[in-house]
Amino acid sequence: MDEIPGLVQLTRLPNSARADLLAGSPDVDPLLAVTTLRRERPDLSPELASAVVAQRGYQAKARATGALPEGGPWLTTEVGLEQASRPEVAAHRAATLAAAGVRSVVDASAGIGIDARGFLEAGLAVVAIERDPVTFEVCRANLGHAVELFGTEARVENADSTQVGVITAAVDSLPSPVAVFIDPARRGTHRPVDGSRSRSERDRQLWSPPWSFVDELRRQFEWVAVKAPPGFAPDAPWKAEWVAVGNSVVECALYSPHASRREARGAIILGDDVEWHLNFDIDAQRPVPSGLRDFLAEVHPVARRTGAIAEICLNAPDLAPVTESSMWLTADSPAPTSPALRWFEVLGSGSLDQLTAMCRDQGIDRVALKTLESKRSQREMRARIGLPDGDEFAIVAIDGFIDHILVRRMRQR
Ligand SMILES: C[S@@+](CC[C@H](N)C(=O)[O-])C[C@H]1O[C@@H](n2cnc3c(N)ncnc32)[C@H](O)[C@@H]1O
Structure with a gap:
């Protein structure tokens, strides 16, 4: 728990000071690394030094898997990193909304802000809402950096999106058309005490916010996008695109009818760019089997x-x-x-x-x-x-x- 105040201290440093601290390479022995860092930088509190060492570890892990965006110190929490969209998937979502004519996005469950960064990079104005206070601080620091990079407009709010009027007020504050994006948390915000990954929730009513709230957004707003798990079975009004990165299917991206120019059902493989895309009819008949050929x-x-x-x-x-x-x-x-x-x-x-x-x-x-x-x-x-x-x-x-x-x-x- 010591990491939490240290992480918050880190978010409040100017970008350049944060970048300097995080530039060090990850350390095999985190305890020794904290001691060494404090010897070099006696001005750092023990909590801040631990947070720096933890972040260096996350950065290295994320660099190896491409899980965090390039170009800058990107802060995270352990759970935030697990739940975040991959940067190329966030970029694809942003491009889909921009192609549908959207100018701004309310990200109603912003996490550490990877999707929100994708919207900013695509030139869309953003209000990012995050309920968890520490994740909110991390998101605010990350998006502050993204705003500097892309010159787009962002505001980050520490609020509960399900409270009456929160999303509507954010929508009303942005240049229209405004899309509401939601990526419900399907795991808890903390790891179980044994340190294992928290279990993904299959019951969509136990997501946060729950599916009924998400589905209702489509009736309230014209442009809505949702990140759902790959095994999700969408109802007819939603357009659905199953997204793969490399050989893994990473999500079922949902769009209200106006929020995507694509057909009702599609599958896509992303690499450096869109590698393959196919619209398909769910009722298409499988052809007759032919036995084994060459x-x-x-x-x-x-x-x-x-x-x-x-x-x-x-x-x-x-x-x-x-x-x-x-x-x-x-x-x-x-x-x-x-x-x-x-x-x-x-x-x-x-x-x-x-x-x-x-x-x-x-x-x-x-x-x-x-x-x-x-x-x-x-x-x-x-x-x-x-x-x-x-x-x-x-x-x-x-x-x-x-x-x-x-x-x-x-x-x-
Ligand atoms: C799956 S994560 C979002 C990840 C994000 N799309 C990204 O790429 O970084 C879901 C986030 O929603 C937040 N959340 C859950 N319920 C919320 C609510 N009612 N209002 C605002 N945020 C909420 C959680 O704290 C969590 O950080």
């Missing part, structure tokens, strides 16, 4: 989990699922190339023992196991095959297909 395509989780897989097949007539229930697609040639499809050449199919023999005959000494559709455990299959994990070759288990399949991964791009 090439197999592993479908990106964002398409597998959302039903976009049927739309992918409709757009590429040669492509079909291997079986009725499988998410693996197959074709006579490895086409189309797409970030949503990872292609493999089929080398053979048969029992695990037959494929193991085939590997031996062909000098294959490492294989990956693709067992998402298998009832057998990876461990059991690995023991049976007796080969270590690899990257180029794989053995694939397909739901509803008796044989296993040996494949070679095709390099894309």
